[in-house]
Amino acid sequence: MSKTLRINGKTHQVDLPDDVPLLWVLRDELGMTGTKFGCGVAACGACTVQVDGEAMRSCQLSLGDVEGDVTTIEGLGTPDNLAAIQTAWVEHQVAQCGYCQSGQIMQAASLLAENPAPSDADIDEAMQGNLCRCGTYPRIRAAIHSAAKMMQEA
C-alpha cells in the first residue's frame, strides 16, 4: 500500500505492505540509519523514535498504524548543530559503543519534554526500557540532569 509519512518535517511517500514496522521503513527504504535494530520485540529500546513527541518503539509500530509526525535522531540535531540533550551527552562523554544511544536520547528527550526537571526516580521509570550492554547508565543519568538544567536556563 502507498502511505505518506511526515518524518523530521519532511514528507515521504512509501509503497510497502502495511505490516512492515516503521523501523525498517526508516532504515532500509528511506536510508535513515540513525534508528537502530536491537531486538525486534520492543525489549531493548534501540529503535526508539518519537511520534507526535511521544517515545515509541519503531520495531513494533506497523507502517499502517503510524499516525502523526515522526521524529528520529536525525531530526533532533546534527553534528554541526547539536540539540541541548546531545550537547549534554557529549559533555558527559556518555557513549561507549554508541549503538543504543540514538534510542536512549530519543527516550530521554521525550521525558524532558514532559517533565523538565526529572528526579532520579523519574529517570529510572522513563529509561527502564532502554538497554545498554556497555553499562553507560551513570553517565546517561548525569547527562539527563545536565540537559534539564541547560534547557531550563535557555
Next chain:
Amino acid sequence: MASFKKIARRSFLVGSAAILGGVAFGTYKYHQPAPNPLEPAAGKAVLNPFVFVDQSGVTLIAPRAEMGQGVRTSWAALIAEELDVDPGKVTVLHGPAAKAYYNSAMMGEVLPGRGYNNSSFQHSLGQVVGHTAKFFDLQVTGGSSSMKDGFERMRRAGASARETLKEAAAQKLGVSRALLETKDGQVLAPDGVTLSYAELAADAAKIDAQEVELRPASQWKYIGKTVPRVDMVAKVTGTAGFGVDTRVEGMKFAAIKQSPYFGAGKRSFDASAAQDMPGVEAILDLGDAVAVVGSNTWLAQQAVDAIEVDWEAPSYPETTDAIFAEIAQAFDGSPNSTMRDDGDVEAALPEGAEVIEAEYQLPYLAHATMEPMNATALYTGDALQIWAPNQGPTVVQQAAADLTGLSKDTIQVHTTYLGGGFGRRIEVDYTNRAVQIAQQMKGTPVQLTWSREEDMSHDYFRPGAIARYRAAVKDGQAVMVHGKIAAQSTTREAAGRMLGLPMSGPDKGHVDAAFNQPLAIPSFRVEGYLAKPMIPVGFWRSVAASFNGFFSDSIIDEMAHKAGRDPLEFRLELARAEWEPAAKVLETVREMSGWSGTTPDGIGRGVAMVYSFGTPVAQVIEVADQDGQIRITKAWIAADLGLAVDPQNIEAQMFGGLAYGLSAACFGEITFDGGAVEQENFPDYDAMRMPSMPQVEVAVLQNQKHMGGAGEPGTPPAAPALANAIFDLTGQRARRLPLMHDFDLLI
C-alpha cells in the same frame, strides 16, 4: 580523507618510518616491516602505516576495533603526543586489513608466569613473543591489549612522522632541522615562517623517515589526561556508521536461518510458503543453513521464518544437565595444568584447622552485543569486498579466502564501528555467512543481519564451568587453598578454528584469574581440567577470568567468614604479603566506601579483588533489602593500571565492566534442551537497566610498574562482590549463578 588506492605495494617499505611504525628492536626476521598497507596517490605522503598526510590534513590510522572502549581516541592521542596535532582536529580511520597492524601485545599473554610479579625482563620477553603474532597476521582487538600494544608503537609512529616532516621543511627552507619546531600541525622556522604538514606531504614522501627519541613523560600533553572521544558527536547524532548502517549502491538485504543444533547440517527444506511473500528476491541454500534475499531486512526475515527445514540431529549432550555432567567428568581425568603449587596442599592440616569444601557452578553465557551479528559483502567473481563490525580484519580476510578460493589481496575488509564486541566479533561465522550469500548473488552487494533470536542462539558462548575447592583456615589465618576448575577450553577450541593450530600442553588461559591471584597463601594449588568440546565456546569479556574470578574470590570470602575475620582485612593481609598494588586497590575501596566491617540492618556489603589482564581491581558492592527484595544500591571500584592513558575513559570501562559482570551475575544463563539454546531474546536474557544499575564511584590508581588492561578487568570482580554482599545481607551463600534463581532481586 585518506583513501587506500593502490600504488606499488612495496614502494614505501624501505623507509625507516615503516620500520618504526612496525617494530623497533633487534635483528630477527620478524623485525622486518610488513608491507605498508596505505598506498597513496601521487602528492600524498604515507609516513608509516599509522599516519597519512595529504592536502586536506592529517589522518591517523588506529587499526583496532572501536567497540566502545575508546581505542580510536586513545591511539590517536598517542600519535598526536609526538606529532603535535590536536587529536580532535584530525581524521581517525580504522584502515584496511593488513599485517602491519598485527597485535604485538596479545600473544605475549601466552607466556607462563603470574603476570603481576613478572620482572621487566619477562615483560620485554612478552613483547618479543608478541611479534610472532605477525606470522599469524593477527590484526585483532582483544585481551585488553590495545594500550599495551600501541603505547610505544604509536608514539614512535608520531615521532617519526614529525621528524620526517621537519626534515622536509629543513630541506625546503635550507635550515637545519634542529632549529625547527612543530605545533598544531605546522612546522615553525626561527624566522617566523610556518609550513603546514599538508604542504610538506609531497616532499616528505621522498625522503627517508627519521628516527628520534620519544619525549619524556614530563612533556606529555595528552597521555594521562582525558581526551574527548573522537567518535562522541557521531554517536549522539546517529551518524556513526555501524555494520548495519553500511549502504552500498544497489544493495539488497538478507535474513538467515541456521540449525538450532551446533555443527548439524540439514536434510531438506521446504520454501514454498516463502517464495511468494512480498519483497522476496532470492531463496538461497547455504548447505547447513537457508537464507532469503529481499528488498528489506524485515520482509526477508518474515520469509526465512516461513521456510521449513528438517535439520540433522545434534551430536553432543542435549540438555544442560547432561552437558554439566560431562564437564564434571573432566575431574575424573588428570589435570591439564597445575599452574600454581605453593607449599603442600596434601600435607596433613594442623590441629584445629577448619576445612571448607565448596562446589561452584557457572552457566554458559551469550555476548548479546546490542548490534546483532551482521556483515555486508559484494562478490564479483575475481574480487570480494566485506563490510563488517569485526575485531579481527585479517582473520575475516583469511576465512573469506579459504571459503571462496580468492587470494587475500583481492579481498578488501572495511571495518565499521562495532555496536559492542565483548569478544564475540573476533569470530568469523557471521562474515562467512555474508560471503556465502554474496557468492550466490554475484555482482549484487548484500547485507545480512541476524535476528536477535539467531544472534543469541548461535554464539560462541562463555563456557559453563564447575569448580571444586577445598580450603582451610586456622586461628584467623589462611592455611590452604586447593582449587580444581573444569570447563571446555576456550583457547584450544578458538585456536583450532581460527588458526588451524592444534594446541597441546598446559592451557594457561583456562585457569587465568585463579592460579595467578596476588594472594600469599601458604599452600595454594590450582589445577585446570579440560572438558571435551560440546557447545561452541569463545572469548567473552574477560574470558576465563569471568568464571575464575568468581571461584577464586568466593572461596576467599568463605574462608574469611569461617575464620571469623573481616573479609576486606582478610584479603588485604593476603594481598599485602604478595603484591603491594593489590593491597592498595583494597585499601582504596575501603576508604572510598567507608568500610567499617559492620552494616546496618537491611544493608549488606561485599568486597572482591581480582587480578586479570595485568590489572588488579577491587570492588565493594552494597545491597539493600527493599520490602523483601534485594536492590543493588552502590558500588566502589579501584583499579591499578600502572599508567592510565585516559583516566575518564578508564573510568567508563570500569563501571561498564562492572555492569557487564552484574548483568551476568543476576540474569545471565544460556541453557539447552534437545540440543538447542532455550533463550531467544532479551526478555529471557536480561541485563542491568537504568533502575537496577547501582551508583558507582571509580578510582584509577597508578602504583604498579607495568601497564594493565582496561576493557576486561572490571568484569571479573562484579559477580563475587555482589554474591558476597548478598551473603552479608541474607546469610545465604551463592555458589551458583545467575542469582535470580535463588534470590528475589529487585529489577
